[in-house]
Amino acid sequence: MFTTRLLPLALMTLFIGCNKDAVDSGVTEEEVEPVNGAEVYAASCAGCHSADGTGATGPSLVESVPTLSDEILLDVIENGVGSMPDMGLSTPEADAVFLYVRGEFGEFGGA
Numbered sequence: 001m002f003t004t005r006l007l008p009l010a011l012m013t014l015f016i017g018c019n020k021d022a023v024d025s026g027v028t029e030e031e032v033e034p035v036n037g038a039e040v041y042a043a044s045c046a047g048c049h050s051a052d053g054t055g056a057t058g059p060s061l062v063e064s065v066p067t068l069s070d071e072i073l074l075d076v077i078e079n080g081v082g083s084m085p086d087m088g089l090s091t092p093e094a095d096a097v098f099l100y101v102r103g104e105f106g107e108f109g110g111a
């Protein structure tokens with residue numbers, strides 16, 4: 001099944017992600033101002049998706065983030081989706097939490 005196949009991959013990325021000093025993405029820390037993505041996540045996301053991303057009232061990000069393209073992930077963060085509200089983040093906050101979520105919960109395709 002899809003999730004059982006994806007979960008070990010997602011968990012693996014989670015561990016690799018923890019060891020990385022910098023998140024490898026198009027957006028760099030310099031461009032996004034001194035906004036801490038982990039703090040934005042804790043304040044704006046963890047309440048519904050849990051601190052470790054395994055989900056609570058919101059779905060598990062560990063499972064879903066590796067299936068979402070950069071474009072879609074950023075769109076969800078900036079505008080919300082379905083029953084998830086628009087969190088009203090500034091562009092630097094959205095970029096910082098995007099990098100954090102990618103680093104913690106997995107690159108597109110589980111790489």
Ligand code: HEC
Pocket residue numbers: 041044045046047048049057058059061064065068073076077081082083084085087097101
């Ligand atoms: C008020 C609760 C709530 C908050 C706060 C919240 N989310 Fe969500 N999120 C949800 C719900 C509920 C869904 C499912 C929406 C739907 O499909 O109807 C969701 C969906 C998502 C998805 C898409 C999952 C998928 O399978 O397509 C992502 C990614 C996501 N949230 C990330 C975030 C991030 C990052 C933040 C912080 C900026 C955040 N969420 C804040 C409740 C929340």
